[in-house]
Amino acid sequence: MPMDSNAVISEIRKNFMLESIKNGKRLDGRPLDEYREIKITENFIPKSAGSAMVELGNTKVVAGLKIEQGEPFDDTPDNGVMLLNIELLPMAFPTFESGPPSEQAIEYSRVVDRGIRESKMIDTSKLVIESGKNVWMIFVDIDVLNYDGNIIDACTLAAVTALKNAVIPGSKLGEKDFKLPVNATPVAVTMWKLGDELICDASLEEEQVSTGRITVTISEDNNIHAMQKGEIGEFSLEEIQKAIKTSSNIGNKLREKYFR
């Protein structure tokens, strides 16, 4: 997680925070597993092939798709391609810099990508124009505009929303535009360890105090499609099992609310 001058949190505040969490309530009044207000703006960028802006409290991300024709990879001639990239823009946080992607940005991108890819949300075999020669390539670009914690969940929500709205520009081939066929709705739920408790949707300050992060991505088949333990710190097997249960419950709720 990024650190800035505010990351030097006084022991008094830190202890107050941990004590409060131990009693089941966070400093902003939320229960341990409650998300901040989620606002999803679909089709935020009409020029894109599909897009969404997601606000998770003060965290703000935009996902936009471009769908173009291209050559498939040599080892998968009968599959289209999806590429996903997260930019942690320098405007999003005082210590972020422009330039090549940081390790953090790469890790986040790969975790979000894995959840979507492994849930088989997109059937890439339906994206072939000519076997081995020409396929649809889906570029998912996600920009983090403001970093206030829990980027993985916000970016997954944004990417999944954008993909669900995506239109393939078949008209470029003299055919009709058609909706990107999607088969699943993966939801990533990331939890942080504070003291002996696991909390969902950490704010920046909570991330900075935490000792360990675990992401579990589950789709409506109730199976696990991606997991990632991140940051320094350790978890017991029981904590991991608890995280899976929590992810499953919250995933169901979020799907019900935002992806009906």
Add this chain to the structure above:
Amino acid sequence: MESNIKLITDDGLRLDGRALNEMRPIKIQTGVVEKADGSAYIEWGANKIIAAVYVREAYPKHAQNIDRAIVKARYNMSGYSVEERKRPGPDRRTMEISKVVTEALESTIVLEKLPRAEVDVFIQVLEADAGTRIASLTTASVAVADAGVPMRDMVVGCTAGKAGGKIVLDLSKDEDNFGEADIPMAILPRTKKIVLLQLDGNVSQEEFDEATSMMMNAIPRISEIQRNALMSKYNVEEGE
């Protein structure tokens, strides 16, 4: 990637003849890079990986932590280590692996014992055959111990996954490529705390529990191989 390869044969064994919960053979040797402060080499099945550790004052000075050490692990693959030539230098996959391996090592090194220091862990994958990240971490933690860096425990890595509909231990290359899921995990054997965990693929929650308990059972054996590797180095010197 879907495939019609049958990963589990009719007699319930895997393509390489292993039982579902059988590991590939593991050999670890320490003191293989003379210039380094600590080093270790592992052969894990067909994986061949070497790790070397340098402990030194962090440079540049402004990068130092006045109260604890910085850890930097760098996972790197040789061009000839895989089927098709790997272009040298970091890519997105190796950068992610470097990050999770660094974080796992940071979780076990007693950082506050080495203020202003940098623990550089160089991992070179000479031959890759599935499970390189946990084989790297397993050998890197022996190399860190070999360098005399204070640690809470030596990290042990292991993978399990799903192939041909069955939960299997220590995925082979075919099972990794054509199987349904891959779960690398690393723990501190003394406390059983998890310091690295990733998953990709498709497993039910029950299958996940089966996979983790399979790995938990295998970890003491790998831990013993690590400890023997460290001890054998000193036995030799004892005889002299």
